[in-house]
Amino acid sequence: MGGYGDIQLLREDGLRLDGRKVDEMREVVIEAGVLPAADGSAWVKHGLNIAVCAVYGPMEAHPRKIQRQDRAVIDVRYNMAPFSTSDRIRPGFNRRSREISKVTAEALESVVLVERYPRSKIRVEIEILAAEAGTRCVGLTAAAVALADAGIPMRDMIVGVAAGKVEDTVVLDLDKAEDNYGQADLPMGILPTTGEIAFLQMDGDLSVEEYNTCLEYNMKAAKEIHAIQIDALKRRYEQKMGGGV
């Protein structure tokens, strides 16, 4: 870890390679209701990441074996477009996208009031159009906006953010170089109003102090992204483009 020779991720002046401060987030832009065919949708640009999310349902759960008599199931499909990275990705499901789909679904299940819709399915499709580290977080942020846009009842919004460690310094919102050559990465799914954590993964090692700093940074960023989410949703309905088909 950290043994990448002379790759320097922090500048002499303490700023990061792209000029951000250690606790500064990349720019986030959110647009709600971008897809006319979906029940709810969102477009999120987070730094150079671009994600589009579509939500369909609640609908009858198929195949029948996935139905739950007491609640709805959330069916997430996270997919990266072949052109989203510098190396072309083979289209279709792979081990990584399957994992992210699963953890995203579990994170969403803790905010969506699934017990309201027994035997149903809520389909969440996350498409990553451009990737620059942290796409699972961007996907989660997009999914929350799309679910709210679809009118699915939720306890709270959910925001995906990540912090990590490069050159023994804790930084917020890793970009591609920091993600690839850094020492640790801590993506989280945070419920911004209550501060609960619905999703947490860690790649690399962090000490307790470092972890706490990461948590503090993530919480702060979650509040900021939450405000952007809410703004996107409200903007959509204040100058509405059209609902239903």
Next chain:
Amino acid sequence: MSVSGTGAELRLVAPGEAIGAASGVRAGTGALIQGSEIIATRLGWVQQLNGVISVDPVNAAYMPRSGDLVIGVVESVRNNLWFADVNGPFNGLLPMSLAPWKVEFGAAREQMDVGDVMLARVQEVDEAHNVVLTMKGVGLRRLKEGVMSKISMNLISRLRGENDETLRSLKEASDCRIIVAENGRVWVDGGEDGTAFMRKVLDLVRNQGHMANFSQSLATLMNDAPGGVA
């Protein structure tokens, strides 16, 4: 679900947003008590009526309730029953015993085939969301002509107006037969001009139905209705 046309200050809230203290009020639809506060569970407008605080969602799926008048589209036919898409998460089931016809076992398709549209009422809904429809009742029938369209759930009351007043004047102005079903489907049948006018009205409802000045916009549109407003 009653959006009065008063145009009072409505507050738009998002899921998780606190909309008031939990003391002395009850949480209605789209709201949830969390600790000492009431939070919104949906994106919508806050409403407080008779000590119940609720959120009128801007967009919601149709959840059938017994007694609802619905417009269904037949999805599949069995020997003695029909399955209809009622714009909700689950298909409605119409058994032969609740249909207005008496046909031989296996001949259900002769009365209503896949793709046909029906006006039905929700007979019952159980806790697992099984929906049973009935076509026994006044006016319930197969819709053989006309135009079917869709509006979002929360705009139904806007189209109907207080005591169905808006709907009544629209019927007069367009000289059409109009049915606004509880599941967000609207059926219009009438002359060419009337139907075209109703298309415009429905577009207005979709685009501006949530706005405070909706009644005025509608009144403006009704001035050039084919039938002329009385």
